Amino acid sequence: MHLIIAYIRPERLSDVKTRLIQSEIFKISVSNALGHGDEQTYQETYRGAAVEIDLHKRIRLEIAVNEEYVDKTVKAILEGARTPNDEADPGTVGDGKIFIIRLEDCVRIRNGERGDAAIG
Numbered sequence: 001m002h003l004i005i006a007y008i009r010p011e012r013l014s015d016v017k018t019r020l021i022q023s024e025i026f027k028i029s030v031s032n033a034l035g036h037g038d039e040q041t042y043q044e045t046y047r048g049a050a051v052e053i054d055l056h057k058r059i060r061l062e063i064a065v066n067e068e069y070v071d072k073t074v075k076a077i078l079e080g081a082r083t084p085n086d087e088a089d090p091g092t093v094g095d096g097k098i099f100i101i102r103l104e105d106c107v108r109i110r111n112g113e114r115g116d117a118a119i120g
Helices: 010-022 067-081
Strands: 002-008 029-035 042-046 049-053 056-065 096-102
Touching (some): 002 010, 067 096
Antiparallel strands (some): 029 056
């Protein structure tokens, strides 16, 4: 069992969800996040004052999967989250990250199932 955590651009969420569903991955948690990676800091004017933007809006996905779904899940996220650039250099800075964490156990609250059966 693994927990896959991905940070993606908000505008790519719809494409990622579509790819996950096509790959038969239906259980997903989504939350908003702020973060800073390799993107440049920039300034905007907000109500007449200059504001430095150094934290960027991102979407955090959490998906618990059994071993046989790890590669399918990662591939679906990559295909949906990567911004189209050009053939020679797909993707751009700030497209996100995927973390894969091994899960020790999982318990379904409804009926007490454990392990692979609980993830479903």
